[in-house]
Amino acid sequence: MKPNIKYTSAISVALLLSFFIPWISWRFLKFSGYDLPPVINSIYTTGRLTIDGIPIISMAYLLYLIPFLCVLSIIRDLTGLRLVPVTSEFIAGLVLGGVFYYYIDNVGNNFLYSLSIGYYLTIISSVLGLVFSVIQRNLKVQSY
Numbered sequence: 001m002k003p004n005i006k007y008t009s010a011i012s013v014a015l016l017l018s019f020f021i022p023w024i025s026w027r028f029l030k031f032s033g034y035d036l037p038p039v040i041n042s043i044y045t046t047g048r049l050t051i052d053g054i055p056i057i058s059m060a061y062l063l064y065l066i067p068f069l070c071v072l073s074i075i076r077d078l079t080g081l082r083l084v085p086v087t088s089e090f091i092a093g094l095v096l097g098g099v100f101y102y103y104i105d106n107v108g109n110n111f112l113y114s115l116s117i118g119y120y121l122t123i124i125s126s127v128l129g130l131v132f133s134v135i136q137r138n139l140k141v142q143s144y
Helices: 007-018 037-045 059-079 090-105 117-141
Strands: 022-026 029-032 048-051 054-058
Touching: 007 059, 007 090, 007 117, 022 117, 029 037, 037 059, 059 117, 090 117
Parallel strands: none
Antiparallel strands: 022 029, 048 054
């Protein structure tokens, strides 16, 4: 099967890389998207999935969906296997980026100024990915 490399493939790679670039730069501390779930888990006790009052997993660990879906999407584009929908990693990036912003906003306004380039690249890549996937879908429909 011929690889189907598109603009969304390149944006998926950018989104994957942005996850490992610092999202928060606060004084001498820098945390990438990869570093954040354990940090958020230690700060917050809310937002955890529980069974009978016993915490099972922090919702912050859902941030790991971003690189996971990016890898599946890149594999989909290279092999042609339909592992995930085209926009899944971009929607995850926007939704989870918004949830992260909400958590940071609740900590205080000083932390909003701590958001770093990795966070902004995640949001920008997610928006661009959604826009390009809609454009590619419309071009595909028009070519039929």
